[in-house]
Amino acid sequence: MSLLEITDLAISAGDLPLVDGVTLDIQAGEIVALVGESGSGKSLTALSVIGLLGEGLDITRGQIRFDGATYLGAEAQDMARIRGRDLSMIFQEPVSSLNPLMPIGAQVAESLIAHGVTSASAAKDAAIDMLDRVGIPDPKRRAEQLPAELSGGMCQRVMIAAALISQPRLLIADEPTTALDVTIQAQILDLIADLAQEDGTAVLMITHDMGIVAEMADRVCVMYGGRVVEQGAVDAIFSAPRHPYTSMLLRTIPRLDHPPKQELFAILGNVPSPKNWPQGCRFKTRCDRQSTACDIAPVLTGDYHHRTACFHPLSEM
Template sequence: MSDPTLEIAGLQVQVGPHMVIDGVDITVQPGQIVALVGESGSGKSLTALSVMGLLGGKLRNAGGTISLSGQTIDHTSDAAMRKLRGQQISMIFQEPVASLNPLLSVGAQVGESLVAHGKANAATAWDAAVAMLRDVGIPEPEKRARQLPSELSGGMCQRVMIASALIAQPELLIADEPTTALDVTIQAQILQLMRRLRDQTGTSILFITHDLGVVAALADRVCVMYGGRIVEQADVDDLFDNPAHPYTKMLLATIPRLDSPRKQPLYSIPGTVPDHDNWPEGCRFRTRCPLADEVCRQTPPLAPTGKGHRAACWHSQDVQGMIRP
């Protein structure tokens, strides 16, 4: 079997004395789309930035390994990371307006990675950038390519970021909430584009989102994250049909349903994700969990609950019996 496109093993990220990512394991196989889901503050984006070697400020990798197609990524070498970024691994960032260079035209920024990695000259890269802008649904791409990011709407800037990440057909694409600022029509177009990229080039995708509807439509496998840890991993159909962690069960309950009684309030999970400097001892979800008891003061292992299905919960056998909130 070929090596996984991405293999994260025991990843730890620290800020000051606090461990904000604690022992995360994620594997993305060639041509696979893995969704990383959870509430804001769970550590999804920090995990992605750690893979890209883009942790800033006081954040630092404190342990674990990250491998790309069998080769351990050396985050200590800026030159080595520059060779990887844009060519073998690309990322769609959460804040497109802040991520784009305000002084360069859109076309130059989209085609930049092709020139930087010697895949095209300036003229060929410009033509490829215009074609890519058209693929992501930007009208009049020849005109838009000559404009600055400040002349585009937030939704268009988001699509420019997506075009920039996809143009070099990387081995691994990390997409951090890539459709948040888009209307549903463009969102469907972008998801279709990502699936087509995967089918045509074998690109693997780590898709970060809190939209479980998008997960159901796009992903092959799902990792559920809470409090800087992975609490459940499963194939997408198995996760939706047989959640084995209370947090997953409650996340699924937040999805609006057409068969719900009229005027029934939408469900939300009680409480909030704790700050990283105030994690509860043991299971980090226990302060919000209806199944929590004294044993939950000990950290549960991410243990098998079925074929290819693992959950970090002392009471995983009781999750199916939970009354739907």
């Protein structure tokens, strides 16, 4: 049984649909990458899982199950019992996610104390240790400082420490290595991989970096226009992408074997606004394989190893 199961999830802002029919699952110890351009609905999907959708956003359809229990629409106190302990999230904007009036050590230790995992003294020691593990220099001194005294990159590391300290059963990582240098990025990604491998933590990784996906993920879920267009095992997606959009995403990865002066590939156009989503396949306005068949929305077909929502998949070439 999957630890997390999302089935036919739809999210709207009033009458405006933002996410439409997302279905995915994550096993314990598995890393699933959720990829796609900005505006594809990745972060909204993640926020719905942890129960933190903003005001005016509503789940209008679907089901979310964690460890076999349905908790979509659960009372705030029920979510509070598992959020920060069983479910943790690394947010995309660290500065706005940290309390500006609380020392960072206290913020990292907060979930351990709130959930009664350990004493305040032990939680403080654990926080200092975790700050050290995410690359904060002089962690004992830094633990007493406020977020304003740290750089943006350090604030990112603080938020990662706060998410990892409870050894959650499910970690949602939304662009977790933004603003970090290459060395610290590798250190953080190794920490997340260790959680999955050694502790059995399930990880939902949201990223634009297909290199990170290739290195870390077990499976990939590609989103476009609020829908899942392709999903499957990472080796299947990278070696033989079926959806034209997935193929284009992979072509944007810089390659060492390309001629040095060759221009990098860029996907023409932009993800359409939800106010202007085309009827049927939402990628058709940027796709060179579109036909009249694409005026109807395709559904995911295939097996668990590799599924695609396209009337003209690349396997037909």
